[in-house]
Amino acid sequence: MNCQRFQENLTNYMDRSLPTQEMSQIAEHLYQCSNCSSLLDDVRSMLVTCKTLPPVELDLGLLERILLRTSGRPRTRTLRELLTLYVFRPMFTPRFAVGAALASLTLVFTVNWMLPHASSVSSALSPKEIFRQMDRGVQRIYSEGLKAYDKKNELQEQFTFFKNNVFNKLGFIIEQLDVPVEGKQDSGEPRQQQEKAPSDKSSMLLLPA
Amino acid sequence: MLSGDGKLVERCLQGDDAAWEAIVTSYGRRIYNLSYRYTGRRDESEDLTQEIFIRIYQNLKNFRMDAGSFQNWILKIARNLIIDHYRQTRRYQHAAGSEEMETMNLMDDRVPSPQRAAEQAEASRFLRDGLQALSPELKEAIILRDLEGMPYQEIAGLLNIPEGTVKSRINRGRIELAKLLVKRRAQAGIQV
Numbered sequence: 001m002n003c004q005r006f007q008e009n010l011t012n013y014m015d016r017s018l019p020t021q022e023m024s025q026i027a028e029h030l031y032q033c034s035n036c037s038s039l040l041d042d043v044r045s046m047l048v049t050c051k052t053l054p055p056v057e058l059d060l061g062l063l064e065r066i067l068l069r070t071s072g073r074p075r076t077r078t079l080r081e082l083l084t085l086y087v088f089r090p091m092f093t094p095r096f097a098v099g100a101a102l103a104s105l106t107l108v109f110t111v112n113w114m115l116p117h118a119s120s121v122s123s124a125l126s127p128k129e130i131f132r133q134m135d136r137g138v139q140r141i142y143s144e145g146l147k148a149y150d151k152k153n154e155l156q157e158q159f160t161f162f163k164n165n166v167f168n169k170l171g172f173i174i175e176q177l178d179v180p181v182e183g184k185q186d187s188g189e190p191r192q193q194q195e196k197a198p199s200d201k202s203s204m205l206l207l208p209a
Numbered sequence: 210m211l212s213g214d215g216k217l218v219e220r221c222l223q224g225d226d227a228a229w230e231a232i233v234t235s236y237g238r239r240i241y242n243l244s245y246r247y248t249g250r251r252d253e254s255e256d257l258t259q260e261i262f263i264r265i266y267q268n269l270k271n272f273r274m275d276a277g278s279f280q281n282w283i284l285k286i287a288r289n290l291i292i293d294h295y296r297q298t299r300r301y302q303h304a305a306g307s308e309e310m311e312t313m314n315l316m317d318d319r320v321p322s323p324q325r326a327a328e329q330a331e332a333s334r335f336l337r338d339g340l341q342a343l344s345p346e347l348k349e350a351i352i353l354r355d356l357e358g359m360p361y362q363e364i365a366g367l368l369n370i371p372e373g374t375v376k377s378r379i380n381r382g383r384i385e386l387a388k389l390l391v392k393r394r395a396q397a398g399i400q401v
Contacts, residue, residue, distance in 0.1 A: 011380040042387035
């Protein structure tokens with residue numbers, strides 16, 4: 001094995017496509033020959049560079065031109081390309097930024113103009129205020145309930161008084177009429193004498209409470 | 210039963226523009242990369258790519274599935290046009306100012322740091338310069354094997370030469386290119 005023979009078989013040696021004996025001879029030669037050893041390293045380094053060489057990016061405009069010159073039809077754009085072209089790309093332009101800022105300012109001023117009490121509304125919607133309103137509502141309901149209860153008691157008393165008065169009055173009137181009752185004799189006394197002495201109880205009951 | 214490419218060609222010949230667009234989209238990047246590896250210039254690569262696809266479009270009716278794969282057929286057309294272009298122009302030289310622009314265009318967005326990007330760009334430039342200095346046959350073999358990753362058999366079919374010749378050209382090309390790179394790095398003051 002000499003340097004010339006090694007160089008002729010360098011690619012086969014790297015591909016490991018040589019017979020075992022020849023591979024051993026080359027390995028031995030490389031161990032002894034620094035020039036061939038360096039050459040092998042340089043070739044390997046070159047191949048690594050080739051492998052790490054990035055592919056050249058293809059401009060999609062070139063595909064577009066090719067299609068127009070051949071079939072005459074433009075390239076079909078994917079949804080992603082359409083979104084990038086008409087939505088995302090325009091968003092990252094100064095023109096869009098200025099427009100968005102102006103639109104935001106306009107919206108803020110419009111809202112402020114149409115809702116002058118926006119700040120009071122916003123404060124009314126705070127949790128603290130909501131709790132306060134709820135508490136006030138509960139208290140109002142409770143006081144209304146108490147009033148209703150008192151009213152009910154008052155009405156009940158009045159009804160009781162009225163009931164007792166009506167019945168007593170009726171009883172008194174019945175007594176005044178001197179309706180003969182079975183088993184009882186007529187006293188013959190004039191009615192006026194009987195009317196002159198009304199019972200104390202009935203007069204007391206006629207008086208309002 | 211036709212393969213995927215065969216069906217696309219059939220549909221193209223029947224007037225289906227969507228099928229032609231699928232072919233252009235599938236092979237466009239590869240043809241463009243191939244052109245760029247040969248020419249080293251973006252503008253020339255774009256023109257060359259357009260010419261290649263126009264030629265393919267005009268000759269679609271001549272494609273025969275039994276003669277080989279569609280990919281091979283496209284690459285043959287591409288190669289022939291590239292060689293013709295080279296013979297006509299005889300110049301695959303970079304202008305001094307355009308080198309940096311070409312290098313910047315090659316930068317991958319995934320490069321983590323500026324330093325790494327600069328190292329990669331410099332290595333790419335050295336590699337491209339070295340390739341331009343090779344003879345057309347050796348350069349072609351290196352591009353197809355080490356840059357495009359084509360197997361020996363496919364390269365042999367594309368170039369219409371024996372597989373042994375392909376290996377021989379690749380071997381010589383690698384050795385020459387490696388020596389050139391070492392020399393250029395030494396000239397640039399970079400220690401190997």
